[in-house]
Amino acid sequence: MKAVPTLLIAAVLALGAARGAPAERDLGLGLKYFRARAVPADLPTSEAARGGPVVLDLRYATGDSAGALALAGWLKFHAGPNNPVFLLANAGTSRRLLAPLASPDAVRGLIILGPAAPSFEPDIPLAVKADADRKCWEAFEHGTPIEALLSDRREKPRDDEALLVREHLSDSALSADPVDPASAPPAPAAPLLDEVLRRAVQLHRTLVALRRLPVPAGARARL
Numbered sequence: 001m002k003a004v005p006t007l008l009i010a011a012v013l014a015l016g017a018a019r020g021a022p023a024e025r026d027l028g029l030g031l032k033y034f035r036a037r038a039v040p041a042d043l044p045t046s047e048a049a050r051g052g053p054v055v056l057d058l059r060y061a062t063g064d065s066a067g068a069l070a071l072a073g074w075l076k077f078h079a080g081p082n083n084p085v086f087l088l089a090n091a092g093t094s095r096r097l098l099a100p101l102a103s104p105d106a107v108r109g110l111i112i113l114g115p116a117a118p119s120f121e122p123d124i125p126l127a128v129k130a131d132a133d134r135k136c137w138e139a140f141e142h143g144t145p146i147e148a149l150l151s152d153r154r155e156k157p158r159d160d161e162a163l164l165v166r167e168h169l170s171d172s173a174l175s176a177d178p179v180d181p182a183s184a185p186p187a188p189a190a191p192l193l194d195e196v197l198r199r200a201v202q203l204h205r206t207l208v209a210l211r212r213l214p215v216p217a218g219a220r221a222r223l
Contacts, residue, residue, distance in 0.1 A: 024048060025146045030216045031055065031204045039063035039097055040070030053084045053213060055200050059137050060092040072100045079109035082213065086200035090133055091117040113200055128195050136194035149194040150201060
């Protein structure tokens with residue numbers, strides 16, 4: 001990546017901060033989530049993203065050459081070995097925004113994740129279908145809590161409950177009337193899970209467990 005004058009980067013970032021604001025969520029243990037729909041307008045401010053790892057969601061984000069300049073500058077300021085930026089992108093992300101990041105040495109501490117596609121080669125390609133990725137992205141836009149997109153909260157039977165069921169079935173198997181499969185209640189629908197975001201959170205938790213990343217005092221695992 002070519003060197004960019006610091007004053008020019010700062011000017012573009014200031015312009016973006018004045019024009020818009022990204023969606024922001026706390027993912028726990030010091031990890032913050034930001035969603036930018038347009039760059040540079042939606043880039044997080046330095047204050048909002050300061051002092052910790054960040055998930056920057058640029059899936060379907062729009063941007064031009066000025067946006068690419070602003071993004072490159074923002075990443076230079078915020079990404080580092082102790083402050084990784086997990087950048088989520090896909091084939092719907094503006095190619096102009098990602099072009100300066102093609103070099104593996106472009107930004108230290110930057111990890112790009114997303115569904116594998118012929119026109120998009122992330123650092124960590126994921127086997128996620130484009131329509132599933134889109135549904136998860138839109139669900140958040142329509143108000144689905146981010147916790148619901150990250151965790152499968154369907155109840156699973158505890159060991160003692162499963163044992164009671166097996167014992168009951170073994171005692172009554174000969175006397176019970178045959179059960180019509182059609183009358184059985186339907187299995188609960190699989191929840192909508194954002195696998196791209198889930199992988200970013202998993203990577204962060206792994207780095208924390210390996211003591212590669214510090215955890216701010218008082219931070220809790222919210223998910």
